[in-house]
Amino acid sequence: MVEQFSSTQPIYMQLVQRVCRQIVRNEVQPGEKLPSVRDLAVQFGVNPNTVQRVNMELERMGIIESRRGQGMFVTEDQPRLIMMREQLKEELVTRFADEMRDVGFTDEEIVASVRSHLEKSPDQ
Template identity: 55%
Template sequence: MGYEFDKTKPIYLQLVERICWRIVRQELAAGEKLPSVREMAVQSGVNPNTVQRTYAELERMGVTETRRGQGTFVTTDTEHLANLRETLKTSHMMQFVKKMRAMGFTNSEILSGVQTALDSVVEEDGKEERYDV
């Protein structure tokens, strides 16, 4: 199977980002077990050492916790998960605003553009589109 990766960014960081997005989108719930290192390596098409580094980074961030002999689980600290969601939102919004300002757009033009985009992102069936990292 495998994912497509951006060659300009370390793969383990891209996996960290994908897992964080899945948590934020509630595809992975608090307390849910992540695939084993070997399973995730096969699913992602990467070396198990890369997945091990990914899981170590997620644990360092407080997003996951390792239970000896059981595996890696999404943290049950819902406050930390809420902070993760807010942090991701803020980070992506800041990147977007900086890029728009660098192109010369004013705040009102940015706000107008965001509103137009929000109005047009809904598919015909009324469900919002999902974007993968």
């Protein structure tokens, strides 16, 4: 199925975030080979040039590595992957906290509501 994209951010950035999340969720393992540019393009429903761009960006970030003649692989650099996971956590918490403060909840209310929400809906 063709993926849905928001029009307010370049598609390559949205795909970079999508791949990072797949790695954090362990859907793609460290050291695993990524599909070819063409296959990813068909899978995401985007231009192959956009996928090239995504790979370049992920490589620059140290998340994936190219092995000559073999394609692209997820890095096995654990500290880098842990850092990415921490960054994602920081981003999500910041967005949530900013929104809660923006509408006027106090920090105590925020912490209390998060705790009670988590207790009411335990992780499976």
